[in-house]
Amino acid sequence: MAPLGKRLKSARESVDLKRVYSLNNAIFMIQSMAKANFDETVEVAISLSLDSRRTDQIVRGVVRLPNGTGRMMNVAVFARDAKAKEAESAGADVVGSENLVERIQSGDIPFDRIIATPDMMVLVGRLGKILGPRGLMPNPRVGTVTFDVAQAVKDAKGGSVEFRAEKAGLIHAGVGKVSFHLQAIEQNIIALARAVQQAKPSGTKDPFLKRVTVTSTMGLGIKVDPSTILTVS
Known part of the structure; x- marks a missing residue:
């Protein structure tokens, strides 16, 4: 394994990768650690309780992020x-x-x-x-x-985003840029999580959103408690 660069080594020392953080704190850390010379994309990975090999457990949809993605769409x-x-x-x-x-x-x-x-x-x-x-x-x-x-x-x-669960029951999506205001990123992630929850097929287990990880293009993954995202007003 290649040695970590100074930036990632410093970031890893400041984050407990085993800990589950609140959404607000996770976004704050992602923004604080973003040191690349470009505006990194904030990305979300959601692990679902489903068997995507079954035709009745396909999760797919689209959600319009309230603050856009920060990306020009062709x-x-x-x-x-x-x-x-x-x-x-x-x-x-x-x-x-x-x-x-x-x-x-x-x-x-x-x-x-x-x-x-x-x-x-x-x-x-x-x-x-x-x-x-x-x-x-x-x-x-x-x-x-x-x-x-x-x-x-x-x-x-x-700023609408399509989402679809992969074979392993994972959804990946870009939800903005690290230059966005923290609250704007938070609102986008909440919108995505709720859209995925609403797309839950019948017969799947609860909690449907098992794990959520937030990261940036060049950053580390920060674990977030899914239940805290869905209950934010």
Whole structure:
């Protein structure tokens, strides 16, 4: 194992990695330890009480963070005619149909979110093997297959975050930047945790949110008591 750098060594000495902290204290420590020469992303990892191999225990959804993510989203929309104009007016970066399919098939995929009207899904379906592994395939469950393309674009640009449990029952999401005010990060994490809790499938055990860890791009993971997040008013 490579030796720890001075920054991480100093941070590790100031944090008890076995201790479970309050959300407020965890965020404070994350911000205090962030010394990278860029604005690090604050990230949350949530471990769930589920068996994601079962088709009835798939957890997936979308939540609009009240304070945004601090990240500029590049949004593409599959739409035609009036809906294409709506998407453009709402701020979509790219709007198209067959031409957008060709662009993606060529490997030009600089998009963070792809939205499609329902009538375009026959066309978009050709791209499943390309977009699926990247988590970009439009899906009605997360609001990216919709005729209300204007709202979908505004939500994406405004800081909505998609979440999906991985095979191990883990959800990872970026919830802001370390430069955000502490309360703004706290509000974003609470919004994410509550959205995940609301997506709980029937038949899963309690507590549904088993463990929560907060970290930054270059920082250490700080454990947080999930129950304290869900009970914050």
